[in-house]
Amino acid sequence: MSDVTHETTVRVAERVERLTAETSEGPQGLLERRATDLNELGREVGAVLRGTGLALDPRDVDVERSDDETMIINMGPAHPSTHGVLRLMLELDGEYVLRTKPVIGYLHTGMEKTGETLRYMQGSTNVTRMDYLSPISNELGYCTAVETLLGVELPARAVWIRMLMAELNRVASHLVWLATNGMDLGSTSMMIYGFRERELILAFFEKTTGLRMNHNYIRPGGVAADLPDGWEDDVTVICDTILERTDEYDDLLTGQPIFRGRMEGVAPISAEEAMALGVTGPILRSTGVAWDLRRTMPYLAYDQVDFDVIVGTYGDNFDRFAVRLNEIRESIRIIRQCVERMPRGDYRVQDAKVTPPPRARIDESMEALIHHFKLFTEGFQVPVGEVYTAIESPRGELGCYLVSDGGPHPFRMHVRAPSFVNLQAVPLMMRGGMVSDAITVISSVDPIMGEVDR
């Protein structure tokens, strides 16, 4: 009898070992406490503010706790609540989270390396796929960097079209966030509503750019095409509908006791902690810091439009929800001003070295044909230099660091993805919370894995 038990134990142990070997990420994963450096331990429990030194308060990281009392579990990478392929490793004491470590890279496709082999004009097809919920912001960030290096001045209409599209995209992105956040909390009706309203915007994007997602609409030197006829009516309908429906979501969620119970006071983060971690966007604003690049370091024509920067107070889940909900309203205010004040004129810069000639000119003019041919076979040269530009994407500061060696390809193209940095706040927000709150924490950070892994 005992032989049989022994055999079973050995077989189970073998199986566990095999499974561990198959699924382990090695030192990338969350390790046992005795195998973890003290500073790393501090990071995993979310101890962020330690002054300038590296000394940690041992009480902060519970060094006394033995590994036998706790359990390390794995969440993701294919968990429905992780919004893609985010994998979290959690150390649990009962149902309370002690340590967290996000394991990423499952969607890494080497976009920064690809960016070095594409010409500047092709680059926006590449970056648009990073943050797939706000492709316009990616294109804008990249094109701003290219144009700063080139030193071109955009025509006013291009600037305002970009602003209109970026704000529509922000509304669409926040609507998806509302939808998925609702779904994570079990409110499946919100899921349907959010995606339904987003579809209005995507339909307009399709009409304008030809594609629902990954538009490649904003290009160095302007935008790909002018707005379609009757766009004012389309946009006005979108604004009216979404504004009305936003009030309905407010009724549906904001006062709802279950929703408030899951959101209020859960996963708070302070302004100092957020800034130390480099966290930007709605998460930083929810802590009460009025930091919005559209206002504080204006680009495009954001200094000419009227809107409010929404801030929260406590930096908890509920504040992050409220900030995003109200940002939809502010974006619609900006969109309405774009409709009223859209200037006439060119939608791209009339510099033949950057912009291809109109199709009709190619039949008539030899020079136009040459320019067209050169632009699409060689691309344009960008002066030697390096630049870091940043814009406010729906998730925070989206920066693009571009190095040019004077050739037609970027020498180095690095994108500072807001989700990648914001994800570092997860261990801090998780600390001391329950596993069920982990879902709402991931949701309220709003990571887009395409952008995290690039």
Next chain:
Amino acid sequence: MIPLPPTAPPGVACADALACDVACFPTPDAYLNLVRAWREDGFEVCADLCGVDYLGHPGRDLPEGVGATRFEVVVNLLSVSTRRRVRVRVQAGDREPRVASLFGVYPGTEAMEREAFDLLGILFDGHPDLTRILMPEDWEGHPLRKDYAVGRVPVQFKEAPGPR
């Protein structure tokens, strides 16, 4: 152009930078102290940290006294209170690039430094967990290096059908 902070280490070269107030070029030894001085001067956020491999493009524009090396680490700092940006560019070395980790000053650089290590092989002294972050653990080489052979899948052209 904004002045260097009062606690900055001596001998740091500065230059104007595009879309940014100033770029400064510390030596690897002065790097950590310079970033700490900027931190004390009100730069609360480290917006971005990335590495660049300048193999094949050595003639970049650097101020006098700064010797160009193959690898460079670029840090973009942001001051929320005074609305300024500053760039720190440190020459990290040729063979085995190595600089100090900023983890103690800005905990948020943890993931960015891991990314620079993973994709470019730059080592950060004092980093608590310098492991690969985007590539698999057992990956060989650092893909963003300019001498990293980009893998290609050969296109298999079918043979043209012969005459019947």
